[in-house]
Amino acid sequence: MMRFNDKRIRVIVGHYGSGKTEFAVNYAFQLADQGKKTALVDLDIANPYFRSRERQQQLEEKGIHVYSNTFGYDITADLPAITARIKAPLEDETCHTVVDAGGDDLGARILIQFEKYWKIADCDLFCVVNANRPETDTVDGALSHINRIEQETKLKITGLINNTHLMKETTTEDIMKGYRLCSELSEILETPLKYNCCMEELQDMLQLKTKNIEDFHLFKMKRYMRSSWLDR
Amino acid sequence: MSEKVLMKGNEAFAEAAIRSGCRYYFGYPITPQNEIPEYMSRELPKVGGSFVQAESELAAISMAYGGAVAGGRVFVSSSSPGIALMQEGFSFLCSTEIPLVILNVSRGGPGVGGIQPGQADYYQATRGGGNGDYHLIVFAPSSIQEAVDMMEMAFRVAEEYRNPVMILADGLIGQMMEPVVLPNPIPDAVREGILKAKPWALTGTKEGRPHNVVKSLYLKPEELENRIMEMDLKYQKAKEQLVRYETNRLEEAEVVLVAYGSTARIAEEAMELLAEEGIQAGLIRPISLWPFPYEAFDKIPEKVKAVISVELSRGQMMDDVKIGSKGRFPVGLSSRVGGILITPPEIAADVKKVLGVER
CATH class of the missing domain: 3.40.50.920 (Rossmann fold)
Incomplete structure (x- = not known):
């Protein structure tokens, strides 16, 4: 089991469609599996579908507290109504909290109103990068995306997450392409490449391919957010 | 063909429309298709096109009607209740035989309904909500790739038949991510040729040609009957040639x-x-x-x-x-x-x- 060397609060930002939510949900499940008191805060008010709260029941069965909009299970509400209760896990120093922010700079804007929690020493801001998304497939494109998120939120990214994939068509070469892109970003931004995400079925191959790379952190992922029939 | 990229349905539809030669988009925001007007507002000006956010869907379809009457490759998108507001425009476009591509990223109904995916626009799309003997030509993709490949065909069919074509994609296809290969943009020369192939378009008479008239009012019943029978011939041809399954x-x-x-x-x-x-x-x-x-x-x-x-x-x-x-x-x-x-x-x-x- 992978031990995370991250801060207590992990805020996840990135381009919409980069796989933020899949990463956030996987991260929360792994924290819970490690026996940690875990909460998932869904701050995605930009995207109407594929939100982490759609997995609320499954998460709660694992003991993960899910905080989303004021209407709880009403996942379809496209109102930017965030419940004040989300402050509870942020203030609880024993609670490991994953915050799934909305996509892009506009989606991340919501972080501003809770800024005092992100400015404490115990908070990481991770940016998910998918090098197969047309706007973040080059160093310049990804940098301008990250800059926009940082400017909008007035926060600094503390880690990069390589989540380069093409859904069911993903190969280890996709992940390596993202690894190379994120390594370059990491040097320019002077911020670590924390994890390289990889779905279960590719893990053995990726491990073999990267065994000579020092500090290659593979993050094991399962598919929680997509129905099986979507990726037949 | 370009390489495979990962795109959200709505983004891919918008990009495919631009690559298919669309230079005019008129719309009004509605979930779950908001990424389309967002994308068009950002990308159309870069290729010399125009994006207008109208004050309502009725205004948007009327602007689109104007753009298409002038010969442009025009694209509108909306979702179910917004499409309902456009019905009057569809009837006018069919009556005057003006090509247009419409994308409906459909959600629940009736009324405002909800924002999750639905297919309850089947009657609205295939039976029409406007008045008169008209049909929209309607295609329904089941993947983002199919939708993207359909876009250029939709413009061609609309122009060949001089009739609006609707792509009916439900909210899920608009919102999900899938790997997709985008088509190459159609060459500028082809795009310019499209206007020349529309002798009916209202492009000004400075070169001395007679006035073109685009109208849907026929007060003499015999004239209107002739008009409807001409349109019907076209619909009978569509039934023979446009069936896809x-x-x-x-x-x-x-x-x-x-x-x-x-x-x-x-x-x-x-x-x-x-x-x-x-x-x-x-x-x-x-x-x-x-x-x-x-x-x-x-x-x-x-x-x-x-x-x-x-x-x-x-x-x-x-x-x-x-x-x-x-x-x-x-x-x-x-x-x-x-x-x-x-x-x-x-x-x-x-x-x-x-x-x-x-x-």
């Missing part, structure tokens, strides 16, 4: 599912669940919803015990399934509504119920 495992089937859009993909997984229980199910996937592929139903073997319309609406497509079945088979319905996607086990259960099998 796919079939899957029809030959060995004992039951046939009929489904379009995302629902067809759910139905395919249901077919596998049924096969595990020894029930052979086939599939008809209409791609053109108008004209509807009635001829596909002639291929259904006599031994089939039932035909089941699988849809996210309460039996709207089932009407066409009945027409296509010509009374040869009992017709059933498998459906969820309100924005809930039907699941493969639910379809399988409905099939078993119709077949009267308990296993």
